[in-house]
Amino acid sequence: MRRHKGFVLATAMMILVAMTLIGLALVRAVDTTNQVANNIAFKHSTLNSTDIGTEDAIAWLEANKSLLTADQTGYYARAPEVLPGGLPVDYTGQTTPGGSVDDVDWDGTGAGPIKGKLVTTRDAAGNQVAYVIHRLCDAYGSPGGGTITCAKMSLEAGCGGSKGGGGYGTYPITSKTQVYYRVTTRALGPRNTVTYTQAMVVMEY
Numbered sequence: 038m039r040r041h042k043g044f045v046l047a048t049a050m051m052i053l054v055a056m057t058l059i060g061l062a063l064v065r066a067v068d069t070t071n072q073v074a075n076n077i078a079f080k081h082s083t084l085n086s087t088d089i090g091t092e093d094a095i096a097w098l099e100a101n102k103s104l105l106t107a108d109q110t111g112y113y114a115r116a117p118e119v120l121p122g123g124l125p126v127d128y129t130g131q132t133t134p135g136g137s138v139d140d141v142d143w144d145g146t147g148a149g150p151i152k153g154k155l156v157t158t159r160d161a162a163g164n165q166v167a168y169v170i171h172r173l174c175d176a177y178g179s180p181g182g183g184t185i186t187c188a189k190m191s192l193e194a195g196c197g198g199s200k201g202g203g204g205y206g207t208y209p210i211t212s213k214t215q216v217y218y219r220v221t222t223r224a225l226g227p228r229n230t231v232t233y234t235q236a237m238v239v240m241e242y
Contacts, residue, residue, distance in 0.1 A: 083224035083232035090168040090222035111154025116171040143167040188217040
């Protein structure tokens with residue numbers, strides 16, 4: 038009996054230590070899972086908020102058709118894929134993280150050469166939304182001027198044909214040329230969650 042004195046106590050202490058370690062591991066696993074779930078939720082929130090910027094950009098294009106031949110706030114009448122000096126536009130700020138000479142100034146506080154238009158300082162989800170519109174042309178002015186090359190889509194003047202035995206006449210469609218615009222939207226959310234989206238918009242001129 039003397040040889041076994043303290044054995045139960047030692048065993049209980051070992052079991053207690055093991056249970057404590059298991060409990061700590063469980064708490065850490067749950068905490069990590071919650072953080073991952075929160076990050077995913079924040080990411081989805083910023084992704085949804087970029088729709089606000091895209092819709093606002095489309096509304097701006099429709100309301101300002103007479104101003105689309107020259108640069109405006111958040112709008113560029115030509116697509117500067119390469120900036121002066123040979124640098125490409127750095128929309129995310131990650132290409133050259135040490136400098137801002139090629140960045141987009143999304144909220145008016147930076148020094149980037151491309152200026153964005155701020156839609157909301159903070160929306161209901163706490164996201165800041167801004168956009169930049171580029172007309173996909175290589176120069177300023179009217180796309181119909183003859184000296185400008187733009188990404189365009191032309192509508193035919195008419196259509197006709199037949200289906201089965203019935204005949205259909207030719208139905209005129211107004212012949213118009215439509216120009217493509219690229220809308221880049223950024224949503225900045227809590228915990229520095231950032232989402233970028235791009236959409237192509239086509240409008241007649």
